[in-house]
Amino acid sequence: MAKTILIIEDEPLLGAELKRHFERVGWRVELAEQLGLARSKLFDKGLLPPVVLADMNLPDGNSLDLLEEVKQNKIVGEWIFLTGYGSVADSVRALRLGAYDFLEKPVDFERLDLVISGAMRSAIAQRRLYDQLETGSRHFTVESFIGRSSAAEQIRAILRKLIDTPISALIVSGETGTGKGVVTKILHYSGQRQDAPMVEVNCSALPKDLLESELFGHEAGSFTGAKGRRRGLFEQADGGTLFLDEIAEMPVDLQSKLLKALEEKKFRRVGGDREIQVDVQVIAATNRDLLTCIEEGLFRKDLYHRLSVYQLRVPPLRERVIDLEQLVPLFIAEFNAKSGKSVSVIGERVWEKLKAHSWPGNVRELRNVIERCVLFSDTNELPVQWLHLQPEIYAPEESVTVPGGSLSGPDAVTPDHQFIHVPLDGSMGLDEMDRFIICAALEQNQHNVTATARMLNTTRDTLRYRINKYDIQLPDGA
Ligand SMILES: Nc1ncnc2c1ncn2[C@@H]1O[C@H](COP(=O)(O)OP(=O)(O)OP(=O)(O)O)[C@@H](O)[C@H]1O
Ligand SMILES: [Mg+2]
Known part of the structure; x- marks a missing residue:
């Protein structure tokens, strides 16, 4: 976004000084000495300044009237007012119109710079939201949730109901990459709040501290590094x-503040006294089991109940393999368009492999696989050699116990028990996987260390070392 500032100031000396000041630090400056001139720059010449610095009283009127016109015309930007003798009525009206800040004359340039750079940041965020609204709403309808499985149909049916219901909060759960983000965008952009932002x-x-000020905003100087006032996401x-994506990761004490804001529909900025009223719908997404998080003391039960007005679970792709039939062509078309390729044939072997895979990364993984295949294709056929699917790695949400007949989770049991399934959603570290694989192999070999070492293609000593390292208990005599 270009650094353009519109200065509306009728005192020639101050106007010129401000212009020089901003030009020196790299701004493009438009100066208007009268409201009429500013109005014509904004409305006739199509000037879209991210920041406007305006004197309140001008010879041809009050600049708040111009701000009001601007807001009615949905021109995005932050306004800062300079006031010589501010009247309470003016400041109340300015606040109501969404002015960013006030500065008293004579201007303190250091303070001015701080306020202006905060306003610029805010204007960029505002513009992003505005653009998102302009383009986003057209893109997300209930039909954007692709798939012909009964699970996908059910999700669309629920979405149709939910978008007609004024619901204050809901939880969208599901493994990583299942489409929680898609579902949320559909709920917002097809719902009753589509004309307002989704943040x-x-x-x-x-x-934690940054998240708190990000959510609730802060007043100037409320904590080290808090420059200027900032409106929060709420x-x-x-x-x-x-x-609120990955809600389970929110620190517990911030959860209390969130709960309070949701219940009371108002909150205070960090370091602020004024209560700010808001009307927001909260959609919280998680790939963790919140009930387990509650048991572990990581998530507040009361917040859980407040959020779970409705819970929508997006099932993993392996539970709706039939959806591949629509998703694969969709992604091929997307990447054909992006790369100029024209893949149109999906061979038998490709389908077999795609359907046999367990998709630990769900739809996101599928999209990445198709992207790679389309980019590397030399013909009009999706190249099987670029699929690179690893059937032995699999991530059921209900984390797998051990092979040998006791695997849980759909599709998890493979007939010959040659495969081990580990989650790749970040819930398991590398060492844990290592330990898990060793335990599983030991169990399959009735805890015979030599046979297990052979199965894992390692030496008995290495295996012994790791058994000790991970403190794996072997039955007596093993
Ligand atoms: N049913 C669907 N139809 C079309 N595209 C989908 C569908 N589900 C997921 N996608 C696509 O798959 C990708 C991953 O989806 P999304 O980002 O919504 O997943 P997520 O559940 O939010 O993942 P994470 O937990 O990692 O945030 C996106 O590119 C999304 O557009
Ligand atoms: Mg997501």
């Missing part, structure tokens, strides 16, 4: 949807 935050991506999502 998304991944709760695992930020440390405020940005007002009227729309707040999508």
Whole structure:
């Protein structure tokens, strides 16, 4: 977004000084000495400045009137007002119109720079939301959830019901890559809140303090590094949807604050006293079992109950293999379009392999596989050699116990027990997998270390070393 600032200021000296100041630090400056001129730049010349710095009272009117017109015309940008003698009525009106900040004259340039850079950041976020609204809403209808399995049909049927229901919160659960994000976008962009923003935050991506100020905003100087006032995502999502991805990763004390905000529909910014009213629908997504998280003390039960007005589970792809028949051509078409290739034939062997795979990364994994195949194709046929599917790696959500007849989870038991299934969703570390594989192999070999070492293609000593390292208990006599 270009760094353009519109300055509306009728005092020639101050106007010129501000212009020089901003040009020096790399801004393109448009200066208007009267409201009429500013209005014509915005409405006739199509100027779209991310930041406007306006004197409140001008010879030809009050600049709040112009802000009001701008808001009615959905022109995106942040407005900062300069006031000589601010009246309470003006400031109340400015707040109601969504002004970003006020600065008193005479201007303190250091403070001005801080406020302007905060406003620019906010304008960028605002523009992104606006663009998303413009393009996003057309893209997500109930039919965007592709698949002809009964599970997919059921999801579409539920989505149709949910988008007609004013629901304050819901949980979308499912393994990684199953389509929780898609479902959420459908709920928002086809739902009753589609004209307002959908704001998304991944709760695992930020440390607690930042997540708190991201969600609730902060007042200037409320914590080290908090420059300027900032509106949080709750405020940005007002009227729309707040999508809390990976909700299980939210720190427990922040969960309490979230619960309070949801129950009371208002909150305070970090370091602020003023209560801010909001009306947001919260969609929380998780690939963890929240009930287990509650048992482990990682998730608040009361928040769980508040969020689970409805729970939508998106099943893993391996439970709806038939959906491949629609998803594969869809992704081929997408990557044909992106790469200029024209793959149109899917051979028998490709189908067999695709259907036999257990898709631990679900639809996202499928999309990646198809992308690779389309990019590397030399003919119009999807190349089987680029599938690179590894049938021995598999990730059922109900984590697998051990092979040897006691595997759980759909499709998990392979007839000859040659395969081991481990989750690739981050829930298991490499060492844990190593331990798990060794335990499984030991069990299959009735805890005979020599036979197990042979099966794992390693030496008895290495295996012994790892058995000790992972503290694997062998039955007496083994
Ligand atoms: N039913 C579906 N129809 C069409 N595309 C889908 C469907 N399900 C998933 N996808 C596509 O698969 C990819 C992964 O989906 P998405 O990001 O929604 O998964 P997720 O469940 O949110 O994963 P994560 O837990 O990792 O965030 C996306 O590119 C999405 O567009
Ligand atoms: Mg997601």
